[in-house]
Amino acid sequence: MNLGTASSSVSWKSSNNDRVSDQQFPACLRVLVVDDDPTCLRILEKMLRNCHYEVTKSNRAEIALSMLRENRNGFDIVISDVHMPDMDGFKLLEHVNLEMDLPVIMMSADDSKDVVMKAVTHGACDYLIKPVRIEALKNIWQHVIRKKKHEFPKDRDFDQSTSVEDNGDRQQKPPEDVDYSSSANEGNWKISKRRKEEEDENEERDDSSTLKKPRVVWSVDHHQQFVQAVNQLGIDNAVPKKILELMNGPGLTRENVASHLQKYRLYLRRLSGVSQHQNGLNNSFMGHPVATYGTMTSFNGLELQALAATGQLPAQSLATLQAAALGQSAISMPLVDQRNLFSFENPKFRFPEGQQQQLNNSNKQINLLHGIPTTMEPKQLADLHQSFVAVNMQGCPRMQQSNALLMHMPQQQPSNGQVSRPPLSMSQPLSSNGIRNSIVETVRGPVYNPVSQASSVVDFSLNQNAELQNNGFPLVRSNSGMSTLTSKRLLQEEVNSDIKGSRGFPAGYDIFEELHQQKSQEWGLPNVGSTFGASTDHSSIPGTLNVSPSMLVQQVSSMKNRQNGNSLPISKVFCSREESGSVNPMGGPQLNLLPSGNLLTVKAEQLPDTSYQSTFFPEQFGQDDLMSALLKQQESVGQVESEFSFDGYSPLDNLPV
């Protein structure tokens, strides 16, 4: 059914209560099943029909994809085989996640752990082992619900899971079903709750649950409208209410805008942090055939996918971005944009479209991206990055990405940035610094600057993945937990790390490890999430930034002290900044909007605006730390080490503290 309205495209049946009675749910769920084996396909079709779902089958992934594209709102969920001759199931999964943001269930006779893991990291919301039994198909509706809920976290009534139940009786089975009988759900709720609490725009939340809320697909037009509105208002003033007003409320509710805004901000943050990476990464990835999961076209692509998967990015936008990213040169554009964005000097949140412009405007920023870490020569860094990335790639894919990300971070610190952390007055340096800062911060925090954002974005998908019945990955829940833990660990690590000039990263890296171990997720690549095509990786990250800025500040300060002797000034600056409240130049909303774990990130953003300086140092420090950590971890990265030879330079020294 094409529920596309003029203003928003809604595909969720619930939104069309008039069309489908509540009692019918989950009946009439529109399933697209793809399998090249005609026998399996026929059996699945029959099973799904017996579950009262509306079934469309296809034995060709290409055909299925075109069906989905033609009729974006025509399906609620996709079930696909992993091994197909015309297109790899994972590729289809990525496309669907990116373009349509539908829940995708993978299935295969192959039950080996790595294949299952691959599915998870690519964003599959479930994995079924063949031969599939009808019992496994009966509850696939939960994935649809879950995805929708994740898309509209703000709409959720976190105060009680009963809210779901309330809506549940409308659209779901008895409450026990609503609970999803999975702790992952609880985790999701908590995460959502956390997010909710952090957001300012809670007060206007409707009582209507997300269940009732149609899934709003942010078309490119809508998003452009949204971006224009945000730019017009300025990031400080970009509250959903006003944005909605500016957008002439094309059928969108405040909640839609609010959640989209949140995602957008996360995305921007992540991009700003990742932009550098992406620029460098894109190139390096292009050059390095490291396919963590076959999705390493670029961070951008991955992130976009992740974002898309989580429903945070409009499918179209993502497609655009990804296409751009894949186009390579285009990738840097969004990044550049992001940086501008973060620097808040250029509040042009040209999410999908302003990229080009931004890019042109921010040559400097671009330089930043490819800039050299404070201490490293640009060229060195670039080389280092390349090799680092390459090395990373070889290792755990997750780490690679994060490493690459981190690597990029240093690069992000353009020499311009080093310049100093001049006060906000300097827009250019600021932006670069800001980017750096933001990057650093993110790095510091959950160690995944962009990742954190991505992770928050990914949270959604992660949560979903966590829900995987077959996998039992506690991905989702961990978000909040992880973030806290991570950030704390990060701090500790940083403090405790043997901070040589260059070894700033051990802490960061450790955190990665920690997170990784904790969650056996692929969080490793918060930013990299892209590789996993889904938030799986991200899950861990979002939460990571739970560390309060003040805490971080202190940590950073201490760290800095250790690293260079500049700690005092830095810490002072940092602290003072916090105290002065300038830390939140963005204002409450911004901070609130950040995912729970991204307090630091927010800070970073804000800092650029206000006390840019203060954040600057910590971030740089973080980057170094992360780099060091990464480098350390990368034992095989001999050349990296040598290239980095942090001993040779002390990043902090160059910090214009």
Add this chain to the structure above:
Amino acid sequence: MQRQAASMKRSLFNQEYLDEQFNELEELQDDANPNFVEEVVNLFFTDSARLIRNIELALANGPYDFGRLDDMMHQFKGSSSSIGAKRVKRECSQFQEYCNGRNIEGCKRAFQGVKQEYATLKTKLDAYFQMAREAS
């Protein structure tokens, strides 16, 4: 007649020609699709003949691409498992083991086993469906 069909089915299960999945198929059968199981089984034998042929060709002469052989067998195995062909599945796994060991002779032997079980199952199921049809 029905009893005969039922007992034949029981023996197929006992001899492990079929497994639980076959029951799943039967449960899907309903008034709207009274011959669903037979349809699916026929679909399987028709489609899998192609897979068998391809594997046969690949085993005919070297150089042997074990990866490809494994993929093809994996596909065939998945298909067989969807109708509950237990013995066939077992032979497929055997084949895949030899593939992993890059033992072409072992593969060829195992493949003979696959074809044999496959043919036997077809015969038995044909008889079973015949009986089931007559019984109804």
